[in-house]
Amino acid sequence: MAKRPRIALVMGDPAGVGPEMAVKLLSREANLAAADIQLIAPHSVLARGEEIAGTKLDLGRIAHRVQRETGAAPMGQCTAAAGATVLEALTAATDLAKDGIVDAILFAPMNKHSLRLAGMDEEDELRYMQKRFGVKDFVCEFNITDNLWTSRVTSHVPLREVADLITPQAVDEAVRIIDRALRRAGIPKPRVAVSGLNPHAGDGGSIGMEEIEVIAPAVEKLKRAGIDASGPWSPDTVFIAARRGDFDAVVSMYHDQGQIAMKIMGFERGVTLHGGLPIPVATSASGSAFDIAGRNVARIEGLQAAFDLCVRMAAAA
Incomplete structure (x- = not known):
């Protein structure tokens, strides 16, 4: 009991x-x-x-x-x-x-x-x-609205500092921590979407290289480790797919990238859980x-x- x-x-x-x-x-x-x-x-x-x-x-x-x-x-x-x-x-x-x-x-x-x-x-x-x-290990805020969870690679830092903080290790940790939390919550194989940093996820490198040089390699490493991660997805559409039920979680690159979407979807009933x-x-x-x-x-x-x-x-x- x-x-x-x-x-x-x-x-x-x-x-x-x-x-x-x-x-x-x-x-x-x-x-x-x-x-x-x-x-x-x-x-x-x-x-x-x-x-x-x-x-x-x-x-x-x-x-x-x-x-x-x-x-x-x-x-x-x-x-x-x-x-x-x-x-x-x-x-x-x-x-x-x-x-x-x-x-x-x-x-x-x-x-x-x-x-x-x-x-x-x-x-x-x-x-x-x-x-x-x-x-001493990585900690992260999870934002939860109904059945959708989010974590983020960076949090309460100035926007001008974000790009330098997007590293392979930081992406890896943000995905792993929410994957573990969702498994503890009863989802045996969470589907985790990883957002890009730049508009249209960099558009093949024409609007930034972070997706090609940092985020995509981190996602591939996570896949080899048995985690159902995908991306980098375009930040302006990933939450449309998530709201449709395609994913259990979205990992965003910075605070407002995820928070604005989650609060529009359910501000009054949203939850913040401190992971780690x-x-x-x-x-x-x-x-x-x-x-x-x-x-x-x-x-x-x-x-x-x-x-x-x-x-x-x-x-x-």
């Missing part, structure tokens, strides 16, 4: 929609029945989420690990205080995971600029948690949404899907 999952929940940026979304998630009876939840938040952030959502949580059924207050976080603004709240919560959540107290981490939307204002030196929260867990960490770590694909913070209009389909994925993966581990 599958074990009952234990999930740490971080409420996200206190100036955004995260606290509201977390409260709405925890107000659903089915979610409380599905897992043991460790809620990590200062009293003020929990109270803010409850006030906006118009819901009082049953803390008799949720373990609330109270954080210290880090200062005022005005709604809809990036501040060091807001970032510090999230960093401390992520630190606490990873500590719980390393101590074997939780099996997965779920976080509501956070804001990367606030995290950096608070002193985060890493590229993003994934790399922050990679360091906390001591993971020792436990499942997931969130919704949507961001901190400062423009609607405090209005009680944030939808939680994506966070619910992320919670459901954490439950399934933790129960199967």
